[in-house]
Amino acid sequence: MTTTTFGWLVLLFPLLGTLIIASGYRVLPGRSAGVIGTSAIGLAFLAALGALISLQSHSPAHRELASSLWNYANTVGVNAEVAILVDPLSVFMILIVSGISSMIHLYSISYLDADRGFARYFAYLNFFVFSMLLLVLAGNFLLLIVGWAFVGAASYLLISFWYRRTTATRAGIKAFVINVVGDAGLVLGTYFIFKHTHTLDFLATFNAAPHVFHSGEADIVAGCLLLLVGAIAKSAQIPLHTWLPDAMEGPTPVSALIHAATMVTAGVYLIARMHVLYELAPAAQDTGAVIGAVTLLLAGTIALVQTDIKRVIAYSTMSQIGYMIMGVSVGAYAAGMFHLMTHAFFKALLFMGAGSIIGAMAGEQSLQKMSGFRKALPFTFACFIIGGLALSGIPPFSGFFSKDEILLVTGERGGWHWILYVMGYMGAFLTAIYTFRMIFRAFYGDPVAEARELEAGYLHHAEVPTNPATGEVEDTDVGFPGPHHTIAERALPMRVAMTVLAIGAIGAGLVQIPEVDDVITTFLRPTFAGSPLYEPHTRDGLLIFGLILGTVLGLSGIAIAYRIWVRRPSIAVTARERLAPVYELFAHKWYFDELIDALVVRPAAAAGRFATGTFERVFVQDTLVGGSTGIVRAGSAAVRAVQSGFLRYYAALLVLGVAGVSFYFLLQT
Amino acid sequence: MSIGWYLAVSAIVFALGAAGVMVRRSPLVVLLCLELMLNGANLALVAFSRMWGNGDGQIFALVVMTVAACEVCIGLGMVVAIYRRQLPIDVDELRELQG
């Protein structure tokens, strides 16, 4: 089997899964929808492995393989093919996507066990995985845009999965609308590039680009900036980030998959894929780097004051994606992708753990209500520690190697990139603090009632199901979460999935230890061949400095968190009072929601009201429609008056007519 | 007398008949005025026939008379039918075909 056949199989299995579950969602018995969904993704993962092995059998110079299934249209200069590109970068991505997805599918089988919409969930989830795989395997801009849009749609469907919750549907709409802004940017960016290269195919574009564009030319910068808009929207960077915290309304496995490991990394993938174009537009690269750096700091500060456990992890995701965006924008392609991989492991693990503790709290998500679950949830606690250490960048966990490599390359670029370097390490410090704030608050301290019940063997069950955010009373029918929650300690599928991810979180860093091995760099080299920025670093001094600094910052962050939230919680309270304005700024998420509301939402709503109330009513309804019917009505009324029924009147008209005609003829002669 | 005189009389009678149709309200009298118009036309026809010297106009006048007789028959039949229904014999009152 050729490599590209494996690529098509990778796309085929999730698609089949979606179709089977979607067409049979009413009739599939018991948990079979979950089994079908998980096996579909499992088969996709195996096909991805096959693609990997098959790809490596080619020589490094021949590892960019395109395959077209059929030519959709060839008109007006646009040749639209259904084509995939199997090269190291896409194989890397499909392995991550299918691998993490299969674990999350497994986790979901237990997590959503009591939910009435079980089959629908797996149909949506399979559809999402199909879309994401389509996005990363796309061989031309057309399929990329299609995959991008599908992923946005799947995200909407999954965020508002519990569709009878108003908060969930609103969050889904918010995510979709902001993603559409990104879609527009993507399509417009494609246009700017297509205008000069006249081809949608990736390989052809990348070959042609250095000849067609001069570095820094207006069109390529515009195109890359617009593509960057798309990346920012999808990856939840400032200023199009406001949808990500709200997206936590979806079920926790959805947050794990879409909003941690895969969909939000699409922006990183995009910039890495388009590296040839970005290297011709340094202005766009610098913009991306700055946005990434700003996001990682801002998100870190917001995460410090969040009280909802899932939102802490969401802002943490935003921050880590900022690292990745910064990385691929400054040329650290291998490092960025490496961090993508390690982040997928530990972030998904953290979300899964969060799902477990939320289950123990019977749906409650607020950190202020959680405390002392260490004894009640030992497995979950262990996973949280592993994930937290990886996230904070403590050696030998995976996050350490990936994050430091990005910052190393940033520092090596020199010049003003030193500012980004400093910001990166400040962010690492904040990361450690807020991560362990979350862990210590949830697991240390006096156990709450739910924890004590659990230690005694009784899983807390909410008598009246409520919306965790607003407190509204719900029921447990379809459209709302099911009546029973699960914890990892009691569900084998959850434990299996979390164990696999934990192993990854611990060991994934070992493939790219500096000076020891560089598996990722070598693997991805064929894709990035020709990029002057790709070759590994040469400054050992900076490397050692960075590694030590990273470790120190991480450990000190943990220590500070321990001091405050385990030893003396009063410090947090006094700090909040003393720094009240700062606290307010962080708690209101730097007022971005309010800013977007004032700049975009209110004017749009006002324009809509004007259109409906004034323009539509006065101009269209009264003038155009009412006017034309009024004219017709008046005219016909006037004409109708002739039919009076009076015989003498008709006779008079007759005589008048005769006289008139005779008059006319008399005039003629 | 030259033919022109006869034609003048014909025109006067015709115009009088037209005016009468417009003015009178009883359908009987309206029919009578219609007869006037027909007779005016007859006179003109016979006058022209005399002018040209062949009989075509006279034949035409005979046919006109026939048609007038038929029309009177039907018209008066309608008046009788209206009278039988106890409807007013007034052209202005009989105006249901309107709209």
Added chain:
Amino acid sequence: MSAVLFFIAGFGAIAGAVGVVVLRDPFYAVLALVVHLLSLAVLFLLLRAEFVAAVQVVVYAGAVMVLYVFVVAYVGGREEPLGERLRGRGPAGSTLRLGAAILGGALLVELLIALLGTGLKAVDGDGAPYAPGPHTFGTPAYIGQLLLTRFLLVFEAASFLLLIAAVGGVVLARRRGGIGEDDERERDRLTPLDLARPRETGTMAEGVGTRR
């Protein structure tokens, strides 16, 4: 001589016409029309249309007017005030009278111009000369020959028209109970056409409401 006769007959014709238009009582109007018709017959004679004049007297003044008299007697001549304003919509009597006068006058003027103002020289002339004999212009033999040769189709069509008019007149004016059986059987007998029609539709009687 013929001029005098012409003026007498012409005056009679016009007077009769005026009488028809002006006289209130329909019966008097009918009589005025008879006067008019007889004057017209004299004019026909002056124009060498002997047969037509005879037919005018016998058929028109004799039969048609008699029919009129019968109907006027049956229906009754009711006074109709001409100047009375109408109730409801419609042109007022005086407005239409004025309009009628104007229109009639306009028509008269035009006709006069048309008829007298033509370039036909023969209008000023006297017409064909008089020559006695069986096939002379205007004699019955002459008319008869024309009718049966050149105007045969017209002759047949006119007779057909008379037949239709006669049947129509009988149908229109018949008393519902006068001809044929008018019992339950007759009234409710359905024809195939009745089955195709919706209920309560069909004959005039059903429309007016005197027959169920």
